[in-house]
Amino acid sequence: MLGHSHVSDGVSEGGxxxxxxxxxxxxxxxxxxxxxxxxxxQTDILLDDFKVEDKDKETGYVERSYPFAAIxxxxxxxxxxxxxxxxxxAEFAGDGDFALTRIGYELGAGIPxxxxxxxxxxxxxxxxxxxxxxxxxxxxxxYRHHK
Numbered sequence: 001m002l003g004h005s006h007v008s009d010g011v012s013e014g015g016x017x018x019x020x021x022x023x024x025x026x027x028x029x030x031x032x033x034x035x036x037x038x039x040x041x042q043t044d045i046l047l048d049d050f051k052v053e054d055k056d057k058e059t060g061y062v063e064r065s066y067p068f069a070a071i072x073x074x075x076x077x078x079x080x081x082x083x084x085x086x087x088x089x090a091e092f093a094g095d096g097d098f099a100l101t102r103i104g105y106e107l108g109a110g111i112p113x114x115x116x117x118x119x120x121x122x123x124x125x126x127x128x129x130x131x132x133x134x135x136x137x138x139x140x141x142x143y144r145h146h147k
Contacts, residue, residue: 001026001120003136011051011061023047024134030075038075042087052130067093071102081108081116091126098126114142
């Protein structure tokens with residue numbers, strides 16, 4: 001996945017609240033259980049250092065340095081080229097780790113040879129912290145096992 005993550009609770013260099021857009025990369029792996037269901041893990045990394053509001057800290061913000069997320073997820077294919085994902089995982093960074101819930105949607109187009117290109121939209125609810133939403137492009141490859 002190649003995308004941009006949006007953070008509405010960002011803190012500017014001057015200390016004011018600002019909207020941040022951070023580039024991100026992701027790698028997902030899913031194992032298909034049936035024609036409609038799959039389980040797997042979604043991972044991504046935000047490619048920047050930034051600050052987000054945190055009213056519990058004395059400084060009023062928490063610093064995030066290239067936060068990495070890992071989310072065990074379930075995928076439900078609505079149609080041949082669209083699906084919803086739902087998972088619970090965590091985001092890891094030097095200034096603290098946050099549990100998170102991810103809700104996502106993918107809409108794609110098939111390419112010969114089991115390939116697909118899709119747009120993706122994920123919303124991450126970081127518990128007791130900030131939320132992000134990510135819009136991106138993914139390329140997938142399906143492997144079929146024959147008995």
